[in-house]
Amino acid sequence: MHPRVYLDHNASTPVHPEVVQAMLPYFSERFGNPSSVHGFGREAREGIETAREHIAHFLRVGKEEIVFTSGGTESDNMAIKGVAMARRQGHLITSQIEHHAVLRTCQNLETLGFDVTYVAIDGFGAVDPDEIRRAIRPDTILISIMHANSEVGTIEPIREIGRIARERGIPFHVDAVQTFGKVAIDVDGFGIDLLSFSSHKIYGPKGVAGLFIRRGTKMVSVQHGGEHERRRRAGTENVPGIVGLGKAVEVRARDMEAEAPRVTALRDRLWQGVSARVPDVRLNGHPTERLPGTCNLCFKNVESESIVLGLDLKGIGVSAGSACTSGNVEPSYVLVAMGVPLDWAMGSVRCSLGRGTTAEDIDYVVESVAPLVGKLRDLSPAKA
Amino acid sequence: MAYSATLIDHFRNPRNAGIMRDPDGVGEGEYKECMDLARFYLRVSDGRVVEARFQTYGCGPTIAASSAATELAAGQGLEELAALHEASVEAAVGGLPEERRHAAEVVALAMRAAARDALMRLGTTRRPGMA
Numbered sequence: 001m002h003p004r005v006y007l008d009h010n011a012s013t014p015v016h017p018e019v020v021q022a023m024l025p026y027f028s029e030r031f032g033n034p035s036s037v038h039g040f041g042r043e044a045r046e047g048i049e050t051a052r053e054h055i056a057h058f059l060r061v062g063k064e065e066i067v068f069t070s071g072g073t074e075s076d077n078m079a080i081k082g083v084a085m086a087r088r089q090g091h092l093i094t095s096q097i098e099h100h101a102v103l104r105t106c107q108n109l110e111t112l113g114f115d116v117t118y119v120a121i122d123g124f125g126a127v128d129p130d131e132i133r134r135a136i137r138p139d140t141i142l143i144s145i146m147h148a149n150s151e152v153g154t155i156e157p158i159r160e161i162g163r164i165a166r167e168r169g170i171p172f173h174v175d176a177v178q179t180f181g182k183v184a185i186d187v188d189g190f191g192i193d194l195l196s197f198s199s200h201k202i203y204g205p206k207g208v209a210g211l212f213i214r215r216g217t218k219m220v221s222v223q224h225g226g227e228h229e230r231r232r233r234a235g236t237e238n239v240p241g242i243v244g245l246g247k248a249v250e251v252r253a254r255d256m257e258a259e260a261p262r263v264t265a266l267r268d269r270l271w272q273g274v275s276a277r278v279p280d281v282r283l284n285g286h287p288t289e290r291l292p293g294t295c296n297l298c299f300k301n302v303e304s305e306s307i308v309l310g311l312d313l314k315g316i317g318v319s320a321g322s323a324c325t326s327g328n329v330e331p332s333y334v335l336v337a338m339g340v341p342l343d344w345a346m347g348s349v350r351c352s353l354g355r356g357t358t359a360e361d362i363d364y365v366v367e368s369v370a371p372l373v374g375k376l377r378d379l380s381p382a383k384a
Numbered sequence: 385m386a387y388s389a390t391l392i393d394h395f396r397n398p399r400n401a402g403i404m405r406d407p408d409g410v411g412e413g414e415y416k417e418c419m420d421l422a423r424f425y426l427r428v429s430d431g432r433v434v435e436a437r438f439q440t441y442g443c444g445p446t447i448a449a450s451s452a453a454t455e456l457a458a459g460q461g462l463e464e465l466a467a468l469h470e471a472s473v474e475a476a477v478g479g480l481p482e483e484r485r486h487a488a489e490v491v492a493l494a495m496r497a498a499a500r501d502a503l504m505r506l507g508t509t510r511r512p513g514m515a
Contacts, residue, residue, distance in 0.1 A: 301441070303420075306395075309387075309444035313396060346419060379401050379447055381412075381423045381439035 002315035005361040009201070009293055009354035010150050010178060011319060015244065016203035022247035023205065026240040034237050035228065044239045051246020058249050059187050059195070059212060067211045067229045068242050072177040075196035075211040076101035076144075078233065079173045082219035083142045083194070084109050090141035091115040095127050095156075096337040098146050102175055106144070115139075124286040125154035125338050129161050136168055144173040147185065151321065151334040151350055152285030153294025155183065162191025171217055177201055177209075178291060181252035183260065193217050199241065203355065204248030208241030255355070263292040263353050266362050270295050270351060273366030278373050282344060284335060293353035296321065298335070298344040302376045307349050310372040316365055321348025387445065388478030394448035399455055404437040409462075409502025413494030415486050420446045422494040426457065426502050433457045433465060436498075445480055445487035452476035453491045457499075462506070465499035468492050 006014075026047055032040030034048050048068070056063040069075045080102065084092065094106050096118045106116045117135040121127055127145055136143075143165045148155045158174055165172035173194040176185055180195075181202035187195060195212040199205055213219065213232070225234030271283050280300035299307060304320040311318055321332040331345035340348075351365070387395075404425035412423045420442030427435040436454040440447050456476045457465055470488040473495075474480050480487055 303441060303443050305443035306447060309395060313392065376447075379398060379439060380441040381421055 003361070003364055004315040004317075005357075005365055006317045007351040007353055007357065007361075007365065008317045008319050009357075010153075010291075010350065010352035012200045012206065013203045013354055014356065015200075015205055016248060016251055018251055019204055019244045019247045023240045023244040026243050030239070034239060035226070044237075047239055047243040047246075048237055051242045051249075054246040054250045054253075055197075055210060058253050059185065061187050061212055062215060064230065065212055065215055067213060067232050068237055068245075069209045069211055069233060070207055070238065071209045072099070072175070072196055072198040072201075073101040075177075075198070075209050076173075076175055077105050078211055078222055079194040079196060079213075079219075080105045080142065080144055081109070081222045083171050083173070083217070084114055085222065086218050086220045087141045089113060090139045091117065091137045092142045092144065093117045093119065093132060093135045093140060094144045095119050095121055095146070097121055097125060097149050097151075097334045098144065099150060099175055099177070102144055102146070121337055123339055124289075125149050125152045125284070125334065126286060126289070127156050127161065129157050129164055132161050133164050136164070136170065140168070140170050142171050142173060144175070147174050147176040147179040148183070148291050148294075149285070149334060150178045151332055152296045152338070153178070153291035153352075154286040155179070155289045155291065158190045158192070159186075165193075166191040181249060181256055182291060182293070183256075187212060187214075199245035199248055202248050202252050205241050205244040208238050208245050210245065259355055260292045263355070263357065266353050266357055266359060267293055267295045269359065270353070270362045270365065271297070273362065274369055277366065277370040281373075282340075284338065284340065284348065291352075293357070295351045295353070297349050297351070298340060299347040299349070299373050300344050301380060302347040302373055304347050304349050306376050307347065307369075307372060310376065311349075311365070311368060314364075314368045314372075316368060318365075319350045319352075321345065321350060386481065387448075390452070390476075390478030391445060391448045391480070394451040394477060395444045398438075398447060398451040400435070400437045401439070401451065402437055403439060404435070407437075408505060409498045409500075411494050411497025411499065411501050413490045413492070413497060415442075415446075415490040415493075418442070418486060420486065420490045422446065422450050422491050424450075424454070424457070424494050424498040426462075426498050428462060428502050428506065431462055431506070433460050433462070433499075433502075436495075438494075440491075442490070443484070443487070445477070445484040446490060449473050449477050449480075449487040449491040450494075453495050457495060462499050462503045466496055466503060468495050468499070 180197035407425035436457040
């Protein structure tokens, strides 16, 4: 029997046992509708507001500036559409390597008459703040740049971009789904007006997330209905989920500082091990300005899905960079934007480590990858 | 995505992988949309395949289907193999998920090309007056 090694923490994480414990009473005991005035409702409301306090404290923002949503995708939609629709027209700036929740929201706005500039990135996957400065127009209404890219882990120069946005008086949205609870976020210092964050990337449950909205940010609701979340997001709150998110944040606030160097060291051990044993492999993303747990590798002339399947058979969970859907393989748009050649980009594999990852896990992955890649290359015809 | 036990077995332990020296037929199939490439080599005796080998670049199902197709080809007549249908390849790996059907397509394409190549070479060596 193989050990099971999970290296896909950028996709999702196991719920922390303390989080599970915190959530449990909110399924069957404190099950009331938080909008109800009776005691059952008040208990549920208390759970939500405690979670909101934890998050506000963690981000050093006002409690009333936190809105709960159903996921990072909803948070991104709410931020971008909310700001755009409040202005009815204008120009937005984002980057070519944002999450689809941002990219497709911006593309949708283009069909409604908004203009969008998708700034290019460099070979490390980093946005050049000067590119943002150059893209600004008199009618620019929003700048939306992710804090770190989920595929390659590069951390973007958010502080510099925030300074530019502030100088020009343009609202600044940051998709921080991959960094929230992993690296420090200085909301005020970075000049952030809107910040998307999620629960299931930080050992909380799925289906719950949040958006920080700086007081005074001009925006409209994109989901209509009841008076929930100070009329900013209609719909009965996911009480157990929100309680779980609040607890997850509390745990991250306690653990993240000590965890980051440990995970970074393991990430580097993985790269050193693989690169010492496998020829023709490259590391994608910034060498240092990168998420602690993210190690995106390209194996030349090997198809990434065959590596993922081969590792899966060894009990190892990683994700493929190129996706094959209905017989069409699309190399990762992030790697393409970074200028990674196609014969490398087709063989990209993302390993994302987390709090449960051990040195033994990494050594097992290194021992498994080397013969697998060798075998797949042996199977390959000369042309490949 | 769920793969059959047969597919996994072929991926894990590919049969007849690698180049063949002086083959009697060689054929390639490429699926441009996903860049998969399969190549088969055939050894033929009395119009029947005695050995098939493969080299493949592609996802797990395409590698597994290539391996299964070499077993499928062994013992078959060249005319029969030149008409190999993707459904036979798919059956040989215990079925394929809808979004991986291309694996059977590219493999069948390559095997048919190899069989046609062998038939052509055979035809050439058996030209009237040469036998």
